[in-house]
Amino acid sequence: MKKKFLFTICIIFVLGLIGCSNKAKNIENVDVSNMSYEDIESYSKESTVNFYGYGGNEVMNKWFDTYVIPQMKEKHNITVKRVGMDIENIMNKLISEKQAGNASGNIDVVWLNGENFKSAKDNSLLFGPFVDKLPNYEKYIDKDSEDVKIDFGTSVEGLEAPFGKAQFVIAVDDSKITDTITNSTDLEKIIKANPGKFTYPALPDFTGSAFVRNIIYDIVGYDNVKDLPEDKEIVRTAIKPAMEYLNSIKPYLWNNGRTYPATSAQLENMYSDAEVYFTMTYSPNALLGMIETGEFSKNTKIIEFDKGNISNTHFLAIPGNSKNKAGAIMLINFLTSIDAQASKNDIKNWGDVSVLDKNKINEEDMKKFGESISIEKSLPELKAGLVPIIEEIWMEEVLEGEK
Known part of the structure; x- marks a missing residue:
């Protein structure tokens, strides 16, 4: 009886290790390049996504912490951690990790634009193109708009997704x-x-x-x-x-x-x-x-x-060494949803100008955006x-x- 009991315990232990191994495999370093959105959503459940961006905007921080993080947990069972860091330090971190050959970095989503995007692109620090994996990008973004295709003179080429406008x-x-x-x-x-x-x-x-x-x-x-x-x-x-x-x-x-x-x-x-x-x-x-x-x-x-x-447009990108690209895609897709864009557009929350094409949003959903200032003629x-x-x-x- 004792041998049988020990054998059963061993079987349970081995099965537990296999289960843990599969779970780790599902969460980290999954190749999402050829995966459907549904598969990406499945793989990302119960994972943690690290969002790195400028931490000095307290209004944005509050909105992100009280709205985005709870919504991602409720809708997708994904834990989001926001790390406030100056973009110069983020760039230095990404470059140092690449030079060290670190294929499993801690940054899953980075908030950037302009010269920093150009540097990241020139140094091959980013994963992508990935925007074709985002249903909300396909539905609600004007992909032919210059402020979506060009970031301070640098062609985006699907390496970052629009987040908001200045x-x-x-x-x-x-x-x-x-x-x-x-x-x-x-x-x-x-x-x-x-x-x-x-x-x-x-x-x-x-x-x-x-x-x-x-x-x-x-x-x-x-x-x-x-x-x-x-x-x-x-x-x-x-x-x-x-x-x-x-x-x-x-x-x-x-x-x-x-x-x-x-x-x-x-x-x-x-x-x-x-x-x-x-x-x-x-x-x-x-x-x-x-x-x-x-x-x-x-x-x-x-x-x-x-x-x-x-x-100008500020964007979200995924570092090439992100260990949770599936979760990163889910977070970015959520941040380009009607509800998230309307929430951050609200002056009581953040007041950031939405990147969504109003011509692609139905009348009922447009009511979510409320009062907003928008410039009729903008130049890049x-x-x-x-x-x-x-x-x-x-x-x-x-x-x-x-x-």
Whole structure:
């Protein structure tokens, strides 16, 4: 009897090991390249997905922790862990792991765009193309849109999926400024007629840099700068009319243009205190939230340039050494769903602009999105390498130029 009992215990133990082994195999390092979405969904159950992204956006963090994580557990039985980390550190981690030959990294989904995507693509750090595995991408994304196909001048080629949009806008208190502004010429007249009531953040602040590029687009033309080589003197010559414009308004800026706000947050505080009549942002829906809380005047209105406002898309990608690509695909598909996009679009949650094509969403589902600011005519970002060159030229010719 004792031998029989021990034999039974051994059989149970062996079967348990096989079960554990299969479960581990199902969760980690599964080749999803030729799998259907249904199989991917099955393999990903009970797994853990590590989401790495910028951790300094507390509004986004709260939305992710209180909405995304519980929803993924409830709908797909997947545990999501959010790791807040600056993108520079994320990139360094991915590069170091590749150099070390680490095929089982801890990053399953990474939030990125622009120069960091270009670097990741150039260094073959990403898995894909994978967007054809996402039902929501196929259903609701305008795949022919340039802001989906191109990321700061770099072709996406299915290596990242759109997550949200940033749209640059200037906002004005129209109880103080009643004139219509649709271009840089209009803006110049108003600035000179209201000295000290306009300014912009010093570059390389992200929002201040966008303002300068939008002025370049309006004066020089997007088509005349989008294909410029990354040569400082060639760029300097091309954007000279825009730099002359920025110098022409400089004496009429806040503090006579001798100093600039260090950050967009400082500019927002100045606008809130009515120290200036204008502010600017890459997140237009955030304006609605600030108006609702009383931080900004209810008379705040956005300015749209006739030639267009800069817009860019932020994306989600899967590192090539992710050990849970199946779970990563499930998370990204959820984040591009109508419900998730509507939730993050809500100004009470995050206010991030949706990437979904409204023409592909039925009338009933559109009601989920509520109030939102959307720019009628948007223009794409320049090649990532041109941005720091323009910032250097501004520092030399405007910041350190005529005093």
